[in-house]
Amino acid sequence: QELTSPFDPLTFTHVAGRGADPFLPIAWGHAGIQASPTLESLFSDPPMIGIQTARDTKSYSPIGTESWEVLGVIKANKSGAKDRVVGRLGEWAGLTDKQRHDEWVTGQTRRTNKQAPNPQSLDPQLVREFTYRPLDTRWIYDSPQWVDWWREDLHKVLDADPGCALVTIPHDHGRGPAAIITNKLMDQHAFRGSDGGNGVWFQWRPQSAGIFTDQRAVVGSKRTGLSTLVLDWIDGLGHSSKFEEAFCYIVAVLNAPSYTQRFWKAIEVDSLRVPLTDDPQKFDVMAGLGAQCRDAWLALRDSNRGSPGREKVLGLWGRPSTKRKWSRSPSRRCRPWFSRMDVISRV
DSSP states (O other): OTTTSOOOGGGSOOOOOOSSOTTSOOOOOOHHHHTSOBTGGGBSSOOBOOBBOTTTTSTTOSEESSHHHHOEEEOOSSTTOOOEEESHHHHHHTSOHHHHHHHHOOHHHHHHTOOOOOGGGOOGGGEEEEEEETTEEEEEEOOTTTOSBOOHHHHHHHHTOOOOEEEEOOSOSOSSOSEEEESSEEBTTOSSTTSOOSEEEESEEEOOTTOOOOGGGEETTEEESBOHHHHHHHHHTTOTTOHHHHHHHHHHHHHOHHHHHHHHHHHTTSOOBOOOOSOHHHHHHHHHHHHHHHHHHTOOEEEOOOOSTTOOBTTTTTSOEEEOOOSSOHHHHHHHHHHHGGGGGGO
């Protein structure tokens, strides 16, 4: 009987979807935020993706909590003695050919028909710090032979000293920052388990010859990663060329705890949106908060580590190791800045 009754549109609820999926409900609950530009529109380039290796849990993993756990060289302390290679990859080098292949091979190397690397090619200089998880900096043997998805384009940008990067995290974990900040190589799965990050957005990009760029964005051999939309916005505020401040403004918005707490229903299915104020004073306040938050994410300390016995690991021991120091939980440590950034609730 219901199927044969006349159609009554008043009995249906209007669903405010989006172009990609008009039937997927998006409930921002705030007209200003819903009309704000997406994060994608605030940057001139598509987001990049972090590196990924399928060897995280292998016995001879290229990842360690300390550099020497991955690979190092211990100089001989006696004349005529040989230097000793240490670390998981050093142990891997001492296996038989078949054992090395079996411990190194992954599904990706089978698909691409790659061969196990020569153990003589191991180079301790390729061990570098990278962002493995938020507030969790580890070390990785940064070689395409050991990192299945090495991301050549990502490395080219990192080699050009892009400053820091804003990296979005999954949107299904409730209250907390919608993005983190890092100035190191980042893992694709760096954000809360295996969910993966949604995108890497760099503060600066190398200015490639022959590629047209809004000349307002160019500073020497670099260009800001921000889009023309943002350049027009800061020009209108009388803040032309304040690229770092504009980047920090975005950081402040996406790190406000009220952002994910209040708009979680929308960001589950929609792009992150950033309201752009037309008040120069509010811009300055938000940029200042974002700078403090950025510095909190990048907080580092030098940790001088003594050498084991009389041995010295070449290029490793004696060099300060930088690790994040949080005397209390991250939420307590950053609360003074995060709580003040709840200003976004009143935008």
